[in-house]
Amino acid sequence: MFRTALRNVLAHKARLLMTVLAVMLGVAFVSGTLVFTNTISEAYQKSSAKGFDQVDVAVEPKYQESKGDTVGKSPELTQALFDRAERAPGAASAIGVVNGFTAVADKDGKLIGGGFQSRGGNYWGDKDPRYPLTDGRAPSGKDQVAIDSETASRAGYKVGDTVRLSVDGPVLTPKITAIFTTDDGNVAAGGSLALFDTATAQQLFGKNGTYDEIDVKAEAGTSQAQLKAALDKALPKDTTETTTGQKLADDQAESTAKAMDGLKQGLLVFAGIALFVGTFIIANTFTMLVAQRTKELALLRAVGASRRQVTRSVLIEAFVVGTVAAVTGLVAGIGIGAALRSLMGSFGATVPDGPLIITPGTVGAALAVGILITMLAAWLPGRRAAKIPPVAAMSSVHAKATTKSLVLRNTIGALFSGAGIAVVLAATTMSGSDGQAPMGLGAVLLIIGVFVLTPLLSRPLIAAAAPVLRVFGISGKLARQNSVRNPRRTAATASALMIGLTLITGMTVMAGSLQTAIDKMASSAIKADYVVSMANGNFLSPDVEKKLTGTEGVTATSPLRNAPSRIDGETEYLTGVKGSTIGELTDLKVENGTFEVGGDKVVVDSDTAELHGWKAGSDFTVSYEDGKKQQLTVAGVYEGNEMVRGIMLDLGTLSPHQSNPTDMQVMVKTSDGVSGATKDQLEKALGTNPAIKVQDKKDISNDIAQMFTLILNMVYGLLAMAVLVAVLGVINTLAMSVFERSQEIGMLRAIGLDRKGIKRMVRLESLVISLFGGVLGIGLGVFFGWAAGELLGTSLATYELVLPWARMAVFLLLAATVGILAALWPARRAARLNMLTAIKTE
Template sequence: MRTAEQPPSAALSRVRGGLGLVTVVLGAGLLFSLTDATGADDDNLQTALFGCGILVTGLIVLAPLLAGPVIRLLGRLLTRFGVVGDLARENTLRDPRRTAATAVALMISTALVSGLAVINQSTSRALDAQAAAGLSADYMIGTRNTIGAVGSDAVRRIADVPGVRTVSAVADSVISAGPRVVPVSGVDPRTVDEVLKLRFRSGSAEDLGPGKLAVSHSYARDHHLTTGERIQAAIGPGNRRDEPYTVVGVYQDNPTAQDVLGDRAEVQRHSYLRDSVQRVLVRTTGGTVSDALEKRLRSAVSDSPLLKVQSRAQLVEEQAGVAGELITLMFGLLAVGVLISTLGMVNTLAMSVSERTREIGVLRAVGADRSGIRTMIRLEAVCVAAFGTLLGTAGGLFGAWKVSGLANGAIPQYSFSLPWGTLALVVLLSLAVGVAAAALPARRAAALGPLEAVARA
């Protein structure tokens, strides 16, 4: 009734299983080595990339051997379809190598998307928490780019707005110590503690002044700096003249403070626009935030379209919006994987229907109707899609879990968080691939008449 198949020998299966297991263990081992990682430096990133790549390769090698047990487990869900469900399960298991090859594209795309979704969710929450935790100011008025400026008259008008308690202007520029250029914020040591929540590991912002800097923990770690050390650095874009600076403090990473804090007057002299400030941090009386107060602040800066007036909540929301591009990238990757997987499944199912023409004819002869044949082909496709989705999601979540150590060092608020809604959507879309891919082959199989099928085989 069917063409004789040549399954791989037991020896070849054992070799493949051993090779796949070693590869998976090696990839997992590299990812486990990142458990105590303290930052996303080049070496750690390379280890993460190699670990994820080797892990996925191992899953691809093991896929034909995993297909049997996994699909038998998933096949239990098909029992409600009766004989049609049993036939779909057994047809999927007929050639595990073909099933695995068909599911690989979907597995890879699902692994990428699920892993990135978890990292995106966890990082977004951490950045939101960090932004909220690092800012005491109730409003921030800032330029839309680094070459803009908030005029000194506008700063004075902001200070005179009813309901404003403290105003602290910030000058933004860049600083280079060696080949690396990072942002530097020039602040007023007398008011900075009222508008920023700076958690110093050593030293204090009160010691800032000409020739003195405070640096973030990440910057200090990367440059091997401690409080009291002197460094040679140049402040300002294009400035190549190094000057000696003393490190007067090391603070916990703060996105509002950026990598380095300096004396405002000194940074202003070397900003993109000389003697200018780019941000004004405002503390209101009693922490008041209202539409009326925001309107008064906008009036104080003459409703300039070049300036943004944002409350702390709006700043946090803007920080979360940065992740939108990554989400678009994730679903772009999924779309590519879906397209490749759909084409692969259509091809595989078409070949399967062609090979089983006589079987389909016999099934029609013993009482299977066209609807039953279509359902059988669709369930086969769903089994393949579910297998690839399960393997890919498991690999992606494991990789994201172990890589999370890279973010812990840079963002103390980082914690592993699962985006249940996104993961559920990915699973549903992946299963929908199976249903869509089966449409044409199922229609072709159902169109075969019993006598015609037997005669054509």
């Protein structure tokens, strides 16, 4: 039986090639994902570990939890604490670390490093062991800076050049006095690092003569653990905590691994979808191969082979095919992993040097996935073939599905679909994250139910296409009949396409609806012409608002300033605004009282008011971050949203209690309204700063739209593989259909249907099956998009369902294109059949 199975594999090379391709694509994605994430993770971990070479023990401030009326904060690492750490037994030297955000512009004025990876720090003394200089000398004073070699190379900077940079808004133009190398992971990922002398860094980052961290180096012969113990004795335990360099490196490695796990899981989901779609192809392929060998298998049964042996022979074929596909997919996956790493460079991200990491786990996963998926998908056709009685098989009497089995299938499908719809609808009534898990479960149940019911659904839906198919005469009529001849196989083929289009449509519906909701929110809540903020979401200096206020044409400004406080024993964030102008800049619906901000009068969003039981006229006591208390009065309750919410009070009331005030953003109203000239004027007033964004409502919406578009394009790209696998499935089904109808096709040719008519018949059949899958996928996608939107609507008041009709038409056109392209080879093969040979086919 083993030799028979191997011969059968070699006898159907062309047909099995499609199965190998389907499995190989899925395996390649799985192994490529594992190779890519393992390689990146290993490279970053090694790079991060080098960054801790100069740290034996790190001293950090110990965060003081909020208690009673006291707002939680981190104590300051003063110069006195630094001196005590440096003099601790076993300490050879110490470095005071100062960190903060620093945006560096290139020579064209554009931001380097994407904002989020733009960092600044201090260069310690004349020679900092953390940052070896490759050129120049250590920076000294406000007008000098050192930049990393990667940034210098990308921007074309050299020692002596003047560079534009920003820490919290205002533009600085220091001279570059040094270029240095670093193992900083942010720089390795494409970011930038700018270093000032310690005094300048402390001033720029608002540290007031203090440090973010103290790194201590041990004397020769002193271990990290011994130095840690000495520092614990020398420093106050209630305000400082110590960590060994090895622990920091291990924590960083674990953090990197976790970050990669998220990416890995996301990519593996799409690989799983492709493999799931591939199972339909595998099942169809082996069904076709078994159908071609029905008499052969019957003869084996007649000469003594048992059912188990027949099933086993089919599984052996599947094992061979799966092994070939898995090995090929693994090799392709290694190439994909290497290509993905190189591709990161084209997006401006730089990956630390290191070899490709191919672990035994990656090899094992590729082989296991390829072989098990193939054998699992081939098991049902093999079992079905073994159940055919030898006499019936040798007489070409093929066993058809019994009425009982069809009733059972439809009942199971209806139960799964009903349960799925019920769970999804129940999830839409829940709030936020509570409904995510039930909705995911409901979606899985519904997809399974629709898949099981697809044979039943195929007849009425394909019948609906009859009027259009009549236009193509006898070819169209035959195509419709052929499409419903084997509903199970048609369903399996259509389902492969259905799954991909369900996900694509659902994501598109959600993205479009969310974008509309954000547009409405911005237009309804903000009357300001412009909103000014940092490019990376960092805090702005109060000087930015002062400069804007003094700019010609600006009629009103107000910053939005966050500050922690304690109210009724709980932490609440206050939002400081200009009470005199905030009414001109916002358009918030007042539910109770009046919108009045000034002195001890504040306005509160409805959610916060409900939480505390407040209404207009209510008094409450607030404890500020400096420990002082004040009684405030609620003047009004407004309807908050994602853009504006919280307890608003006047800056004159809040600012005296802040030691280092910073703004989240600044709202601006101008006399000329929104125009290109006004925007340019505001940007020039801020020094044409690449780190600052000046945006009108449309710009804000476009920013969000870009994010959604990026996510959608990634999803489309990843699901393209599943669609490609679905194309192979359609080709497989049509090839099977042509084989089964060889005699019929020969007879049609004999009675006058020409080759063009045969080709048209096969193409129309493919088109109908593909459109059937497309309609199901788009329908399910719209339902899931609506359901997910209802769940989001509980926290986003402006959300409403928006159907992207144009994109859905494109998706349907994509399904039709898939059908036409997939039919090319089977249609050509059917038209080339010799009619006399075909008629004699049994």
